[in-house]
Amino acid sequence: MTDTHAHTAYAAEHPHDTPHDKPHAVPLWLLAAVLLALLFLTFVTVAVTWVDLGPANIWVALAIAVVKAALVGAFFMHLYWDAPFNGFVLLASFAFLAVFIGLALIDSREYRSLENAPPPAVRPAAS
């Protein structure tokens, strides 16, 4: 029995827990608490737009979204109990996304002067 489960991170954390045919189930109260937290944060992220924080508004909104995503990932998606590698895969995708978007944004402001230049006058081409 232990041979079946000892190599999993979950089993390592819960050596006293049930064998595989009675898998770990997230307690219902925890799922409900996460749902309530997500609904509350949804309200907060809407309410933040009623307050003018200047440029900070977008960062507050993104921070709330990250917290909500972390709640979904950790509890709804079981990452809290999972093998750490799964969470690593998720974080790695975010890291590469940050590299991608960051590199793309490096020079994007260089084009503002071009973009605000008058456009060429183009008429519909008549044959």
Add this chain to the structure above:
Amino acid sequence: MSDAHHDNHNPHLAHHFDTPQQQFDTAKMGMWVFLATEILMFGGLFCAYAIYRGNHPEVFEFAHQALDTKWGAINTVVLLLSSFTMAWGVRAAQLGQKSLLVILLALTLLGGVGFMVIKTIEYAGKWKHVSYDSPDAWYSLFIGERNAFYQKGGTLVNPEQAKAAKEYVGGHHGSDHDADHAEDQHTPDAPDTAVPTLVPVAAYAMPPAIDRATARPAPIGSLGTAPAYTGEYAAPVLERQLGIPENPGHSYPGFDELHAQDKSRVHIFFQIYFLMTGLHGIHVVIGMGLIFWIMVRAAFGAFGPSYYTPVDLVGLYWHLVDLIWIFLFPLLYLIH
């Protein structure tokens, strides 16, 4: 139930896995790798969002007023609730509560239906036809129909503009009915000399409607100062077409306050909006199909404590769809 029983008789255990647990962990890791690729696919659109919002913040602040925060918030709640029922469904499968599992999957599916219905209501309000003869035509750049381009003969073509260009060159001689069908090919009865070639993409910033609406040529090279871009009917038109209040109040810019060039760039916001929410909507539909599939299987008792892998993996997919919406909602609806 012993391990020997599992290894020898478990119908779900493939021969190349030692144990059901190992098989389950492998499947789950594979699903996570797939979800990572999904995040990277959406990442391209988030990147486009970041670049365009960085370059044209006023366009985003103005155009997002066309999105209804109420519908966006309701859809967020709907998705969160369906994520909850999905997570509860995985728990029910793990505990062998078969009828509860079917009920929870049905509720999750219902959440997906509700989300798509609301999204359809939202899309329908923004994707509508505005005649080039209407005074509203000035502002139809914002509308989804005018954002549709396809490639033909090496040029990007908007069917609406190709049609309007034909009307522009041909005047009112051709019947409007014919013009409706002329977007991608010449109609046989249209005079060849009057049919323009396809409009090159560079022309989209100044559709023929501008000339028709003002009944005089726009000044060369001064799109932003064309007189009809401002004026008394600008705000009512926005209100009618986009639901933007005439006096948006507080900090959001009105159309008249936009930089002259930005007035012709409002469509950028809607292109990004349609692409991001559209790709997300496709994922919702796929997720609904998967949930329906496991719901039917669950009704036949396919899942229980010893085998619930499909329920778990479909759940992960559904949660990822929720996760992406968690970012889309503030970025598109809650711009401040």
